[in-house]
Amino acid sequence: MELYSLGVHELRRMLDKGEVTAKEIITSVYSRIDAVEQKIKAYVTLPRTEAFLMAEKADRDLSAGTNKVMTGIPVAVKDNMCTKGVPTTCSSKILRNFIPPYESTVTSKLIEAGYVLAGKTNLDEFAMGSSTENSGFHTTRNPWDTQRIPGGSSGGSAAAVAADECIAALGSDTGGSIRQPASLCGVVGMKPTYGRVSRYGLVAFASSLDQIGPITKNVTDCAMLLNVISGRDLRDSTSAPIGVPDFTAAIGKDIKGMKIGVPKEYFIEGMDPEVDAAVREAIRKFESLGAVPVDVSLPHTGYAVATYYVLATSEASSNLARYDGVKYGFRAEGKDLIDTYMRTRAEGFGPEVKRRIMLGTYALSSGYYDAYYRKAQQVRTLIKDDFEKVFREVDVIVTPTSPTAAFRMGEKTEDPLQMYLADIFTISVNLAGVPGISVPCGFTTGNLPIGLQLIGKHFDEETLLTASFAYEQSTEWHKRKPAL
Amino acid sequence: MKYESVIGLEVHAQMSTDTKIFCGCSTKFGAEPNSQTCEICIGMPGVLPVLNRKALEFAIRTGLAMHCSISPYSRFARKNYFYPDLPKGYQISQFEHPICEGGFVEIVVEGETKRIGITRIHMEEDAGKNIHEGNGSYSFVDLNRAGVPLMEIVSEPDIRSAKEASEYMKKLRTILRYLGVCDGNMEQGSLRCDANVSVRPAGRKEYGTRAEVKNINSFRFVEKALEYEIKRQIRVVEEGGKVIQETRLWDSAKGITESMRSKEEAHDYRYFPEPDLVPIAAEQRWIDEIGASLPELPDVKRERFTSEYGLPEYDADLLTTEKAVAEWFEESIKAGGQPKAVANWMMGDLMRLLNEENREIADCPLKPPQLADMLKLIDKGTISGKIAKTVFEEMYRSEKNAEEIVREKGLVQISDESAIEKIVDEVIAKHQKEAARFRAGEEKLLGFFVGQAMKAMKGKANPQVLNELLRKKLS
Numbered sequence: 001m002e003l004y005s006l007g008v009h010e011l012r013r014m015l016d017k018g019e020v021t022a023k024e025i026i027t028s029v030y031s032r033i034d035a036v037e038q039k040i041k042a043y044v045t046l047p048r049t050e051a052f053l054m055a056e057k058a059d060r061d062l063s064a065g066t067n068k069v070m071t072g073i074p075v076a077v078k079d080n081m082c083t084k085g086v087p088t089t090c091s092s093k094i095l096r097n098f099i100p101p102y103e104s105t106v107t108s109k110l111i112e113a114g115y116v117l118a119g120k121t122n123l124d125e126f127a128m129g130s131s132t133e134n135s136g137f138h139t140t141r142n143p144w145d146t147q148r149i150p151g152g153s154s155g156g157s158a159a160a161v162a163a164d165e166c167i168a169a170l171g172s173d174t175g176g177s178i179r180q181p182a183s184l185c186g187v188v189g190m191k192p193t194y195g196r197v198s199r200y201g202l203v204a205f206a207s208s209l210d211q212i213g214p215i216t217k218n219v220t221d222c223a224m225l226l227n228v229i230s231g232r233d234l235r236d237s238t239s240a241p242i243g244v245p246d247f248t249a250a251i252g253k254d255i256k257g258m259k260i261g262v263p264k265e266y267f268i269e270g271m272d273p274e275v276d277a278a279v280r281e282a283i284r285k286f287e288s289l290g291a292v293p294v295d296v297s298l299p300h301t302g303y304a305v306a307t308y309y310v311l312a313t314s315e316a317s318s319n320l321a322r323y324d325g326v327k328y329g330f331r332a333e334g335k336d337l338i339d340t341y342m343r344t345r346a347e348g349f350g351p352e353v354k355r356r357i358m359l360g361t362y363a364l365s366s367g368y369y370d371a372y373y374r375k376a377q378q379v380r381t382l383i384k385d386d387f388e389k390v391f392r393e394v395d396v397i398v399t400p401t402s403p404t405a406a407f408r409m410g411e412k413t414e415d416p417l418q419m420y421l422a423d424i425f426t427i428s429v430n431l432a433g434v435p436g437i438s439v440p441c442g443f444t445t446g447n448l449p450i451g452l453q454l455i456g457k458h459f460d461e462e463t464l465l466t467a468s469f470a471y472e473q474s475t476e477w478h479k480r481k482p483a484l
Numbered sequence: 485m486k487y488e489s490v491i492g493l494e495v496h497a498q499m500s501t502d503t504k505i506f507c508g509c510s511t512k513f514g515a516e517p518n519s520q521t522c523e524i525c526i527g528m529p530g531v532l533p534v535l536n537r538k539a540l541e542f543a544i545r546t547g548l549a550m551h552c553s554i555s556p557y558s559r560f561a562r563k564n565y566f567y568p569d570l571p572k573g574y575q576i577s578q579f580e581h582p583i584c585e586g587g588f589v590e591i592v593v594e595g596e597t598k599r600i601g602i603t604r605i606h607m608e609e610d611a612g613k614n615i616h617e618g619n620g621s622y623s624f625v626d627l628n629r630a631g632v633p634l635m636e637i638v639s640e641p642d643i644r645s646a647k648e649a650s651e652y653m654k655k656l657r658t659i660l661r662y663l664g665v666c667d668g669n670m671e672q673g674s675l676r677c678d679a680n681v682s683v684r685p686a687g688r689k690e691y692g693t694r695a696e697v698k699n700i701n702s703f704r705f706v707e708k709a710l711e712y713e714i715k716r717q718i719r720v721v722e723e724g725g726k727v728i729q730e731t732r733l734w735d736s737a738k739g740i741t742e743s744m745r746s747k748e749e750a751h752d753y754r755y756f757p758e759p760d761l762v763p764i765a766a767e768q769r770w771i772d773e774i775g776a777s778l779p780e781l782p783d784v785k786r787e788r789f790t791s792e793y794g795l796p797e798y799d800a801d802l803l804t805t806e807k808a809v810a811e812w813f814e815e816s817i818k819a820g821g822q823p824k825a826v827a828n829w830m831m832g833d834l835m836r837l838l839n840e841e842n843r844e845i846a847d848c849p850l851k852p853p854q855l856a857d858m859l860k861l862i863d864k865g866t867i868s869g870k871i872a873k874t875v876f877e878e879m880y881r882s883e884k885n886a887e888e889i890v891r892e893k894g895l896v897q898i899s900d901e902s903a904i905e906k907i908v909d910e911v912i913a914k915h916q917k918e919a920a921r922f923r924a925g926e927e928k929l930l931g932f933f934v935g936q937a938m939k940a941m942k943g944k945a946n947p948q949v950l951n952e953l954l955r956k957k958l959s
Contacts, residue, residue, distance in 0.1 A: 082530045095529065102523050104530060203529040207759035236532050237762050315759055318562050321573020322527045326625065341566055364564070364754035373756055 003028035004164045005481065008073055008221040011167060015062060015072050022058035022072025025167070026051055026116055029074045033119075033165045036484050039146055041138050042160035044079045045087050045120040054116040061114055070228055071114030076166035078157050079120035080127055081212065082201040083107050086117065090203050091135040092125045094323045094330045094348030104201020105236065106170060106212050106229045113228045118166040121156030125350045126320065127177055127205045129153050130422040133413050134352040141409075142185060143482040144448055148406040151181030151422075157215045158185040163484060168225055169215040174205050175308050176401075176426025178213045179438035183401035183451020186440045186480065188222050188468070189215040191426075193459045194433035195240035198233030204319040206312035207238075209430040218478050219439065219469040223247035226461060242459055250462035255470045256290030258463075261394035265301035266425055272404040278442030278450040279400045282471065286398070289470055294394050298386040303379050304428040305420060310363050310376035311431075316353075317360030323348060355416065384432040391457045396467050399425050401438040401451035425453060435461045439468045440477035449477075486686040487721070489714040490694075491643035491679055492603075495656055497635045497666040498610065498674035499542045505609050505633035506533030506576065513672060517615070517626035525631035527571030532760050535560075539633040540583070541774060542665040543607050544766060546635060547584030548775045549663055550602050557765055558583045560607075560758035565751050568625050569612035577636075578606035579755040583764065589659065590783060591651040592801075600652050601640030608634050635666070641680065641691065646710035653677060653706050654805075658782050662807045670702050679710060682727065683717040692717070693727045697741050699734045709734040713741050785810055793823035802831055808845045812852050821856035822863075829855055829876065837880050850880045858886035866890065868897050868947055899946040901953065904937075907945070908953045911936045922958050930954060 003011070003025050014020040030048060037043060051074065058072035077083060080090045082100035089095045103111070110117075124134035132140040132155035140155045142148040143163040150159040154171030158181035161169050171178040173191035182189025190213045197212045204210060214225035230244045262283060267276060283293055325331030325344030332347045334340035349357070363372035390397065403424060412419040429436040434455055441452035452471070456464040472478055504511055507524035524531045547554055561579035584605035590597050612630035616623045637656065643649050657675060660666040668675050682694035695717070700709045712734075717727050731750070732741040780788075782804050789800035789810070804810045809830070816826045834855075838848060858875055861867045867875060867890055878889045890896055898904060911933060912919050922929040933954050938945055 080530075088529070090529070098529065100523075100528065100530070102528070102531075199530075200532050201530045204760075235534060237534050238532075238760065314756060318564050318574050318754070318756070321564060321566065322529070322571060324566060324568075324573060326568045327526060327571060328528065337568065361754065364756055366752045366754070369754075369756070 002032070002164070004032040004167070006167065007217040008070075008168050008224050009218075011073060012069070012224070016067065018062075022055040022062065022116060023052070025072055026055040026074050026118075029118055029166060032163075036143075036163050037165060039141060039484065040143055040159050040163045040165065041140050042121055042156045042163065042165055043076070043119040044089055044091060044122050044137060044156065047086050047117060047119060050086065051116055051118060058114055058116060068112070068114045069224060070110055072116060073114075074116045074118035074167050075110060075225075076118045076121045076157055076160045076169040077107060078123055078154050078169070078171050080123060080172055080203040080205075081107055081170060082203070083117065083120065086120065088120065088203070089137075090126045091123045091132075091137055092349065092353070093136045094344070095203075096136075096330060098329050100201070102201065105198035105233045107201065109228055118160070121154070121160055121169060123156055124153035125353050126203070126316070127153040127172055127174055127210075128316070128352050128356055130176070130180055130419055131407070131409075131412070132156060133409065134350055136350050139409060142406045142448075143484060144186065145406065145446070148408050148448070149184070151184035151402070151406065153177040153181075154189070154215060155181045158182050158187055158189065161185070161187045161215050161217060162482060164481070168217070168221050170212055170225075170229070171215045172202055172205075172210055172212050173426075173430065174209045174211075174312060175430050176423035178215060179401050179426050179436055179451070179453060180423060182215055182438040183453070184406040184449065186443075186449030186451075186477070186482070187215055187217060188219055188437065188439050188472075188478070189213065190222050190226065190437040190461070190464070191429065191435060192226060192230065192461055193240070193435045194430075195238055195242075196435070196459065196461070197229050198231070198236040198239045200233055200235040204315075206315040207319060208315060209308075209312055211430070219465060219472045220248065220251050222437070222468075223251055223465050240459070245462060247461060247465055250465040251469045253466045253470075254290070255286070255467055258291040258396070258467060259394040260286050260291045260293050260467070261296035261390050261397040262293050263296050263298045263301070263390070263397060263399060265298050266399035268403070270403070271400065272444075274444045275400050275402070275404060275450050279398070279452055282441040282452045283398060285471060285474060286467070289474060291467070296390045296394060296397065298383075298390060298428065300379065300382045300386050301428055304383060304431060305424055307376045307379045307383065308423075308427045308431060309359065309420060310372045311380065313356045313360030314363045314373050315360065317357045317364065320349075320353065320357055352416070380431050383428055387428075387432045387434055387455070395456075395463050397455040399453045399455065401425060401453040405444045405446070405448035405450055429455055434458055435464055437464045437468050439472055440480075441471075441475070442477060443480070485722075487683045487718045488686045489644060489646075489710075489717075490641045490682050490684065490691055491645075491649050491710060492641035493639045493643065493649060493652060494678045494680070495637045495639075495653070496676040497546075497637060497656075497660055497668075499539055499633040499635060499665055500667055500674075501536055501538045501542065501633055503536060503538075504631035505536045505539045505607065506631055509631065511632045515628055517624065518628060520628040521630070525571070526627055527573075533576060535761060535764070536633060539607060540764065540766065542633070542663075543583045543605060543635055544771060544774050545663050545778065546637070546660065546665055547587065547605050548771070549659055549778055549781055550584070550587040550589055550605070550637075552584035552587030552602055552605060554766060554771050555581060555583055555585060557581055557763055559763045560761045561755045562758050564754045567611070568623070569614050569627070569630070571612065571627060571630055575609060575611060576758055576761070577608035580757070581763070582606035583766075589652070589655050591648060591655050593645075593648050593651055598648065600642045600648075603638045603640050605635055605637050608636060610634050646707045646714060649679065649710050650703070650707040653703065655782075658805050662779055662781060673701065676701065677706060679713070681710060681713045681717065683714060683721065692721075693729050695727060695729065695741075696731045697734055698731060698744065702736070705734060705736050708739065709741060712739065716741065779807065793817065795823060795827055799824075799827045799831065803827060806845065812845055812848070815852035816855050819853035819856035821852075821859050825859050826855060829859075833873065833876050834880075837877065849883050854879055854885060861886055861890065865899060865946060866896055868943075870943060870947070871895050871897060895944065897946050898941060898944045899949055901949060904941070904945055904949055904953055907937050907940050908950070908957050911940065912957055919958055930958075933958070
């Protein structure tokens with residue numbers, strides 16, 4: 001067994017016992033990167049020198065006995081989280097040369113916990129997309145079939161984990177951007193409760209929906225990483241002043257009698273029958289483990305995509321206004337100020353980003369605000385209420401993560417609406433602010449991974465982890481590796 | 485036809501917090517460009533604002549002092565527009581849910597007290613500053629001011645003349661300085677004023693079309709700019725034209741307002757709730773604490789100065805415009821000074837000396853008890869009022885006490901009758917002709933004799949004794 005193929009908790013044990021060094025691990029991971037990265041293109045930046053320096057420091061900490069939970073573990077970070085001194089591009093031309101002079105809170109916490117930065121991973125430009133095809137640089141390939149996309153927007157992180165180009169990764173999820181690529185790449189991905197993880201240093205797409213979370217090879221690693229990154233941050237007013245439990249304690253608990261809601265709105269016409277079958281099979285598996293399926297309804301589900309695309313684009317249109325070429329990043333000189341603004345943004349942003357800026361600008365415009373933005377906020381409340389009502393009856397909700405397995409490159413690029421529907425099952429979770437996790441639950445006949453989504457109550461990631469781990473331990477899906 | 489003007493003011497007051505509203509950078513004025521900035525106020529990718537509690541406290545403080553209600557639910561909003569001095573491409577302000585609503589302040593115009601309603605007070609961040617130097621092909625941006633906390637105080641359209649507007653501005657400045665929430669310096673930009681102005685035939689209920697006048701950046705110009713704009717609008721109406729809704733810029737050099745942009749060109753700011761900041765629900769207990777810590781406000785103080793010290797309205801008004809002046813006054817009273825006398829010396833010689841040096845009363849070298857002590861010397865007859873003028877100025881300059889100065893300079897008043905009599909005799913002997921004219925009824929010549937005698941005695945004669953002796957000898 002190669003070191004790169006192992007998970008966080010396995011390597012942790014080996015490191016702490018002195019069976020392996022951090023340098024051996026990063027060497028192994030980088031040999032894997034050297035071997036497969038050309039095919040996968042998961043990364044935007046590979047800071048090899050810094051990674052080895054961090055591993056050396058980890059080894060010093062290990063011999064000094066000051067090792068912590070992530071000491072020596074190579075983690076890939078989505079390239080929309082600021083890393084001091086390391087380029088942070090958001091896979092956008094407009095930030096191609098941007099090197100942050102500050103560290104995001106999540107990576108600060110990882111540094112504090114001793115991690116090794118494996119690299120910065122590719123994403124759809126500014127996290128806007130579901131395939132990484134909107135990256136300003138290149139498209140990441142699905143390790144299970146390199147003609148297919150890995151999902152998005154955290155496609156680089158999910159592919160890097162699936163291809164063993166890192167031990168674990170961080171993604172960000174605004175409408176499904178962790179869970180959908182995790183599902184399509186056959187790995188575990190969690191979007192925590194909004195407010196659980198600080199957003200400081202995460203380049204904003206839609207501030208009221210964005211949330212950082214782990215993408216890992218198994219549920220245990222997810223809990224370990226979540227332990228490190230969670231918690232109130234005084235630099236993020238929207239981070240919740242709420243205690244953080246030890247999430248690994250949720251691992252291994254019994255799920256007998258756990259009530260599992262199955263919402264009828266998530267099993268729809270036009271869904272891939274193989275996905276439908278795999279998810280129903282997973283529900284039966286839960287039943288066999290002692291959980292109790294309950295039919296539930298989330299009646300406003302049908303409005304989620306429309307609501308999301310009004311709110312997310314509105315916030316994005318404002319969040320992306322700062323990229324004007326005046327202070328940092330790319331600038332295209334024009335004949336005057338207005339011309340410089342227009343040329344900078346015309347050349348710096350890709351077509352999907354521009355489309356969303358225009359949509360959002362329109363939705364916020366005077367005369368349209370009430371019909372779009374305000375109305376969408378009202379619907380958002382209804383969607384949140386749907387979840388709260390259902391959670392009075394059940395402990396978790398299970399659904400497919402994505403209506404289909406990984407699609408081919410170029411298959412949906414011509415039709416943005418088709419692409420938007422890739423997130424149809426994940427978007428409501430962001431609107432409601434509740435946590436969601438995707439775990440592998442099968443494969444298509446074409447050997448493509450299928451993901452199961454579990455949705456929990458606000459700040460109840462523990463139940464999600466308990467249920468996911470119980471399911472994972474009763475299946476073999478997470479042990480399969482793509483042939484590369 | 486007679487016209488009436490209707491004016492509402494939007495006043496931006498820079499809060500005197502030590503740090504910016506959403507980050508920890510200093511707010512100090514006049515530092516090296518961009519030396520007081522960080523990733524947050526520069527608007528770098530991924531950064532987030534965190535509200536400065538002091539700024540919120542200052543806004544609540546101001547709201548309470550202006551009789552506003554403090555909103556139990558308040559929110560920030562984003563005001564979106566592109567400009568190089570606005571690093572994020574939006575300004576964090578308040579829109580639908582301002583922190584304070586529905587208050588008033590009182591002004592006195594021509595002896596009448598008038599209430600000006602306050603529609604709302606909201607918090608927002610300031611923008612940076614563009615500096616246009618060099619050859620014109622480029623400009624500089626200084627972001628030191630970006631993120632400095634502001635309050636926008638919006639009045640009801642209750643103001644009816646340029647004079648009232650100016651009184652209202654002065655009153656706001658006084659209150660803000662009393663509260664210690666803003667230094668009130670219009671020239672440095674810590675107090676800025678935009679005015680919505682319209683005119684209508686006297687007696688009509690409906691408002692006319694209003695124009696917004698911007699860039700009124702000095703107290704001197706509040707009245708001038710508004711007078712101009714009112715006259716301009718009346719002229720437009722009288723010539724059969726229509727006032728158009730537009731933004732106009734006051735040009736202080738030319739003394740006119742000029743059209744900047746029309747309603748059609750107005751920005752659509754696309755306000756929406758700021759998702760990076762949680763709503764504010766200030767605890768009632770905290771609000772009460774802030775309320776209890778408010779200082780005695782100028783209106784109340786003025787009343788008290790007339791009733792407690794028997795000062796005329798005029799004096800009370802002047803002495804309570806600045807809190808520090810009122811405090812100086814009261815300290816002097818506490819040290820034994822007679823109120824009206826202290827008031828006179830303060831409004832006269834003290835203000836003159838401070839103005840000459842452009843000094844605030846806070847850095848006045850003369851301390852209140854020193855004035856009280858000097859007044860006692862006058863009362864005891866040790867020095868005359870006239871000598872006191874010299875003593876006062878000397879106290880101010882040398883920082884010595886009155887008694888010390890009197891002793892050192894030999895300024896003690898001569899009340900000894902025999903000493904004065906000797907001089908009186910000499911003066912009369914020297915000016916026989918004038919003495920004859922006085923005796924013939926030319927009474928006003930008494931002053932001439934007083935002057936001559938004082939001159940001979942270097943001003944030290946007790947004027948009462950001198951007067952009496954002169955009258956006696958000349959009759």
